[in-house]
Amino acid sequence: MSESDVSPRPTFINPLGLYDPAPNGYSHVALVPGRTRLAFIAGQGGETEDGRLSEDFRAQVRQAMANLLIAIEAAGGQPSQVAKLTVLIVDHDNQRLGILGEELARAFGAQMKPACTLVPVPRLALDQMLFEVDAVVVLSAT
Template structure:
């Protein structure tokens, strides 16, 4: 894989090929390729609701809670956030400030290294009043 930056994990690898900009500051990678025998799970959109159903009015806190919720869902299938290969994010009234918050919160949640592939979709509204962020994911589960 000439001129490409890649990170191999047990179930998949992320690839940022030469010729595409480096997306790491925005919290994602361009490509994820599953390895042989990997299984996948599809996790429905997780918002920033706490276990009692409440939502903070703060965008950053909703993103943080949504990623914590995603981690709980991943754990339920024997995975963790490092197994997320693809995520789709829905952001109410998206702007550059929110993009920077997303990058910071993804770095906090996912740790060092390459980030999952991602698509961000700006939306005017989400399912619940006051909901500002939602993330759905595809998670790779090691065949071991």
């Protein structure tokens, strides 16, 4: 297999001197290899395909992650190619942070997780939305 046959993936680093972010589902640094394209995935909420939105936070996070994976695949990528996530959480607390970490592990597996910024917010686009996530994905050069 040649190097061009391998999907580009970011390299994740958790430098000494910074706390271990793994239990919270992210890495501190994502390095993107040269000669790649980037896909920017818009914020995905917990809506099902028909627009329904659960009242349960975990259900919204799980559905948003499923929606994110659909968008990543549509862009020609894989979860292992996600370099950066931005997460918005309404009424953020430690319990919701724990749920996020668990659902990131469910969506991305045991590998190191992407770099991530979590932003607590008072509300999102829809009154019932409790969670939203966007992503930057590293794709092969064309």
